[in-house]
Amino acid sequence: MPRGLGGPLLVSPMATWMVLFFLAPLFLIFIYSFGYQGVYDKSVKITLHSSDNPEKDGVYSIQSLHNYRKVISDPLYFKAFYKTVGMVVGNTLGCLILGYPLAYFISRKSGKRKMLFLLLLMLPFWTSFLIRTYAWITILDGTGLLNTFLTWVGVIDKPLGILYTPWAIAIGLVYDYLPFMALPLFVSIEKIEPALFEASKDLGAGRWTTFRRVTLPLTVPGIVAGCLLCGIPTTGEFVVPMLLGGDKIVVWGSSIYKAFLAYRDQALGSALSNILLMVMLAVIVLYVKLWGTEEF
Amino acid sequence: MTDIVNSQAPVGRREKIRLSWWDSAMKYGDVGIAVWAWLMILFLYLPIVVLIIFSFNQQRLNVKWTGFTTEWYWMEQRSYGVGVLHDADLLTAFWNSIVIGVLSTILAVIIGVLGAFALERFEFRSKTVWDGLNYTKIIIAEIVAGVSTLIFFVKVQEFFMDYLGWNIFPLGFRTVLVAHVAWSIPFVVVIVRARLKGFDKALEEAGSDLGSTPTGVFFRITLPVIAPGIFAAALLAFTLSFDDFTTTLFVTGPQFNTLPLIIWSKVRMGITPEVNAISTIMVLLSFIIVTILEVKAHISDDIA
Numbered sequence: 316m317p318r319g320l321g322g323p324l325l326v327s328p329m330a331t332w333m334v335l336f337f338l339a340p341l342f343l344i345f346i347y348s349f350g351y352q353g354v355y356d357k358s359v360k361i362t363l364h365s366s367d368n369p370e371k372d373g374v375y376s377i378q379s380l381h382n383y384r385k386v387i388s389d390p391l392y393f394k395a396f397y398k399t400v401g402m403v404v405g406n407t408l409g410c411l412i413l414g415y416p417l418a419y420f421i422s423r424k425s426g427k428r429k430m431l432f433l434l435l436l437m438l439p440f441w442t443s444f445l446i447r448t449y450a451w452i453t454i455l456d457g458t459g460l461l462n463t464f465l466t467w468v469g470v471i472d473k474p475l476g477i478l479y480t481p482w483a484i485a486i487g488l489v490y491d492y493l494p495f496m497a498l499p500l501f502v503s504i505e506k507i508e509p510a511l512f513e514a515s516k517d518l519g520a521g522r523w524t525t526f527r528r529v530t531l532p533l534t535v536p537g538i539v540a541g542c543l544l545c546g547i548p549t550t551g552e553f554v555v556p557m558l559l560g561g562d563k564i565v566v567w568g569s570s571i572y573k574a575f576l577a578y579r580d581q582a583l584g585s586a587l588s589n590i591l592l593m594v595m596l597a598v599i600v601l602y603v604k605l606w607g608t609e610e611f
Numbered sequence: 612m613t614d615i616v617n618s619q620a621p622v623g624r625r626e627k628i629r630l631s632w633w634d635s636a637m638k639y640g641d642v643g644i645a646v647w648a649w650l651m652i653l654f655l656y657l658p659i660v661v662l663i664i665f666s667f668n669q670q671r672l673n674v675k676w677t678g679f680t681t682e683w684y685w686m687e688q689r690s691y692g693v694g695v696l697h698d699a700d701l702l703t704a705f706w707n708s709i710v711i712g713v714l715s716t717i718l719a720v721i722i723g724v725l726g727a728f729a730l731e732r733f734e735f736r737s738k739t740v741w742d743g744l745n746y747t748k749i750i751i752a753e754i755v756a757g758v759s760t761l762i763f764f765v766k767v768q769e770f771f772m773d774y775l776g777w778n779i780f781p782l783g784f785r786t787v788l789v790a791h792v793a794w795s796i797p798f799v800v801v802i803v804r805a806r807l808k809g810f811d812k813a814l815e816e817a818g819s820d821l822g823s824t825p826t827g828v829f830f831r832i833t834l835p836v837i838a839p840g841i842f843a844a845a846l847l848a849f850t851l852s853f854d855d856f857t858t859t860l861f862v863t864g865p866q867f868n869t870l871p872l873i874i875w876s877k878v879r880m881g882i883t884p885e886v887n888a889i890s891t892i893m894v895l896l897s898f899i900i901v902t903i904l905e906v907k908a909h910i911s912d913d914i915a
Contacts, residue, residue: 317732317733317734318733318734318735319733321729321732321733322729322732322733322734322735322738323729323735323737324729325725325726325728325729325733326725326726326729326730326733326735326737326738326741328721328722328725328726329722329723329725329726329729329741329796329800330726330737330741332722332792332793332796333741333744333745333748333793333796336760336763336789336790336792336793337744337748337756337760337793338744339763340756340759340760340762340763341755341759343759343762343763343766344755344758344759344762347762413651413654414651416643416644416647416648416651417647417648417651419644420644420645420647420648421648430905432648432652434901434902434905435652435655435656436652436655437901438898438901438902439655439656439659441850441897441898441901442659442854442890442893442894442897442898443853443854443856443871443874443890443893444854444856445854445856445871445874445875445878446662446874446886446890446893446894447658447659449662449874449878449886449890450658450659450661450662450890451658452878452881452882453658453661453662453665453882453887454657454658454661456882458675460661463675490654490655490658493651493654493655522640543750544750547750547751547752548750548751548752548753549752550752551751551752551753551754551755552752553754553857554856554857554875558878558879568752568754571754571758572754575758575761575861576860576861581762584758585758585759585762588754588755588758588759591752591754591755592751592755595750595751595752595755596747596751599747599750599751
């Protein structure tokens with residue numbers, strides 16, 4: 316491959332954009348998370364000298380862990396943390412269980428039909444997830460379609476209150492993230508040499524044994540990639556929990572939303588975002604260490 | 612292929628491996644998987660169908676079907692609402708989304724294609740850094756990028772206003788545009804790189820052997836070959852920008868709304884037939900466009 320100035324020259328617009336509008340902002344929230352938000356003057360103060368009375372002076376030292384202390388000591392954030400963990404694990408497992416048979420089914424189709432099913436899988440992805448999440452309100456609401464249907468069939472006598480519970484969040488999330496799991500799974504099932512199934516069969520293995528000893532081990536990279544693509548973005552999710560979970564269920568993403576748009580405390584919001592960022596980066600680094608960058 | 616999996620194993624061999632209960636249950640596995648897959652397809656489309664049906668419902672307050680109407684589309688301002696085609700805020704926001712979408716796509720595609728070339732065709736020291744940065748940007752939760760870009764814009768604006776009196780980043784059109792470009796670039800790079808990977812370099816060599824200049828080779832050979840990749844990347848970049856909610860929510864100012872922001876403010880109030888009507892229009896538009904492009908792509912594949 317050619318060396319010289321060509322590469323750096325071509326990459327420079329992208330590099331500039333990424334450094335200015337991605338890296339620099341991340342660095343800024345890192346700094347801000349140690350800052351102190353004035354009560355009257357709404358700009359965040361950050362100084363290098365420490366102040367013993369930040370409330371009065373309106374400044375706080377850069378070594379200060381003020382915001383982090385607030386996050387750790389407030390049980391609200393602890394609750395938000397474990398609810399977020401539950402949400403991420405639930406969504407990832409849900410997508411995996413629902414998506415694996417679907418990916419398997421599509422990968423066994425041939426030619427045109429395979430393309431048709433892939434198109435069917437990807438089509439909803441091209442519309443706004445806000446709209447797709449909203450659609451579930453119509454279905455899950457107390458007077459919504461699901462309840463009307465179940466009452467009509469006679470399964471239940473009084474409406475199920477699914478909307479504004481963790482179940483509603485789970486349904487909405489799995490719905491939004493299913494293609495992100497199914498696609499990498501599809502790719503890795505596709506890659507398996509058909510002769511391997513044949514060999515397994517010839518050696519006397521049944522279907523379950525073939526799945527457990529051949530298909531599953533060979534699709535581990537797809538499973539891991541799918542879990543990463545579903546799991547990591549879910550950590551910061553706030554739209555689905557806010558729309559389908561109501562105001563009672565507060566997750567990490569919605570507490571960041573509130574810090575910025577309700578209390579207007581940018582320093583606290585930065586600390587919350589920074590914690591989230593560190594967790595996500597740790598998972599990404601772990602993945603790269605374990606699996607390398609090939610599977611992306 | 613399914614026949615291979617289904618066919619019986621040689622009898623002599625079968626005695627050696629004990630088939631588990633699951634193995635016998637899996638005889639019906641194909642049917643089970645097919646049923647499951649169709650249920651998943653139903654799961655993916657049911658909410659969208661419901662949304663479309665209820666955009667024609669007369670009832671305003673809940674999802675009880677009371678009769679067919681198209682007034683949520685055409686109706687002029689009334690005391691109880693307005694049809695989406697007469698909603699001024701909505702139409703402005705729609706126009707804003709289109710403008711931002713088109714401009715950010717053009718910028719992201721230019722910057723992304725150059726970047727993809729650099730990463731795929733050249734060797735230089737910082738390559739892995741930009742590569743890693745791209746993937747990180749794609750995968751991390753958007754809210755972090757959103758709030759950090761907000762703080763960045765506020766700080767830059769403050770700095771330029773205080774020291775130079777330049778109003779360069781007022782929250783609104785410009786900040787949304789810049790943030791959307793940053794959001795789309797990594798996706799463009801990934802798609803165009805994939806296309807470049809499968810590129811037969813002999814074509815380019817033939818071009819230069821036949822006396823074409825490097826610029827000529829680029830415009831007459833390389834560009835036409837990777838054009839489908841660029842087109843796919845542009846389509847994705849436009850969709851990402853047009854549908855973007857999280858980043859826009861944080862980096863925009865009070866004067867500048869895009870369509871998803873308007874939808875959010877309406878959805879927060881609960882179910883409304885207007886939102887169903889907007890959603891129906893958006894869903895049908897994107898379905899029609901994507902399906903046409905997909906079908907066209909496969910028809911041309913078949914010809915080639």
